[in-house]
Amino acid sequence: MSVGIVGLGYVGLPLAVSFAEAGEHVVGIEVNARRVAQLRCGESYIEDVPSEQLQAVSDRIEATTRIAALAKVDAIIVCVPTPLTPNREPDLTPLVDACQSIATVLQAGQLVVLESTTYPGTTRERALPILEESGLRAGVDFHLAFSPERVDPGRTDWTLKTTPKIVAGLTETCGNAAEALYGLVCDQLVRTSELESAEMAKLLENIFRSVNIALINEMAELADRMGIDIWEVIDAASTKPYGFMRFEPGPGMGGHCLPVDPFYLAWKAREYEFSTEFIELAGKVNQHAPYLAVEKVERRLNEMGMPVKGTRIGILGVSYKGGVGDIRESPALKIISRLGALGAELAYHDAYVPELSQFELSSASLDDLKEFADVLVIVTAHPGIDHAGLCEQHQVVDLRGVTRRSRATARPASRVTLASVKAA
DSSP: OEEEEEOOSTTHHHHHHHHHHTTOEEEEEOSOHHHHHHHHTTOOOSTTSOHHHHHHTGGGEEEESOGGGGGGOSEEEEOOOOOBOTTSOBOOHHHHHHHHHHHTTOOTTOEEEEOSOOOTTHIIIIIHHHHGGGSOOBTTTBEEEEOOOOOOTTOOSSOTTTSOEEEEESSHHHHHHHHHHHTTTOSOEEEOSSHHHHHHHHHHHHHHHHHHHHHHHHHHHHHHHHTOOHHHHHHHHTTOSSSOOOOOOOSOOOSSSTTTHHHHHHHHHGGGTOOOHHHHHHHHHHHHHHHHHHHHHHHHHHHTTOOSTTOEEEEEOOSSSTTOOOOTTOHHHHHHHHHHHTTOEEEEEOTTOOEEGGGTEEOOOHHHHHHHOSEEEESSOOTTOOHHHHTTTSOEEESSSOSOOOOOOOOOOOOOOHHHHHHO
16 A cells, blocks of 8 residues: 655654555655655654664655655545644644645545544545545545544654554545554554544543643642642652542643644634633643743742843753654743843753754753853753752752652551550
8 A cells, every 4th residue: 555644744754654664655745845855865853753764664755745746645644734823723724735735636546534633523624625626525436534643752652553543434434444544554443433523532632631731730839839849749649549640730831732732622612602611721821831930930030139131041941842852832932032031141951952043042062051050940851861960059940840859659558556656
């Protein structure tokens, strides 16, 4: 089976490599000509795909900017971004553009699958009519399906192969075609009866995390005001073997899903005269988290008798999560912007992000950052850094809780009895 993949980013490129490793011929469509040139040279720009892994299957991956190349494949998978507009509403422009381009080359018998995260109804209401402008009928002349991506950049314990893959087809036959496709690279498939169920399942996964992150951030703010160590609270609560799932506070959410997906569902819900107040409140709390982080920096500087203006602040980590270089929706960007507006002198260290062009900053070495800064702010905890050790010689604002030396640990119940306590 030959597979076409539209969009070779954090989702599309690992998918392309997986199909190539399964022995399939892959045609990768990427609008960024520079990326295409890199791929043709065997150079990967995605952390989860080492260049060596890409080079091992490069003879089975045809990277191009030409949409016409899709006319010769059996299946087309759409992995383009689905961002938000400046007004926090769904921006389906990349998805619509991709479908319009596919419609110009769509062939009878082909399978088209959307992987891009979106609101329920997108595949049926938006993609289907555009694809049928080809003159072919979905479910009759070509297959149409939806299978949400479940990529967690930097994660190695759950991969594309081992993570259960949700699939849904416009018709039973469409669903069967999608199962046949993903069965080549996934160990377990989860079939839903409707496209909309699969679309909403993806949103539920991420909204669940968004709501719980908002909850723990709100709890952290309250604990801070009450003088309670929220990390000790979380450690203690986490010892319960049922009914509790650990979430940790931080300076805000980032990445391609969590900060975006709740707004997709909230926007769609308005069409049904339904207000998703709980979801929207969580989004509001999470959006405010970077500003609370700046307040923590201000409080530390106040304790040191220093104003923000003119103080040299070193930012440790600017990507949205440890171990990756993705800065999409990273809270570090808001924190840097706000501190800069308050007059701070800023520098940063992040081995995964060499430049922040929007701030005209380049990553400094860790030694240079320590030499420069009056105070260090841990925004993203990358592996390989002794964060706890930094506290011994530097003023540190830890927004990730990685410098705490003591952790509450479970231990066997003591043999001490009430009688022995009274005797003591």
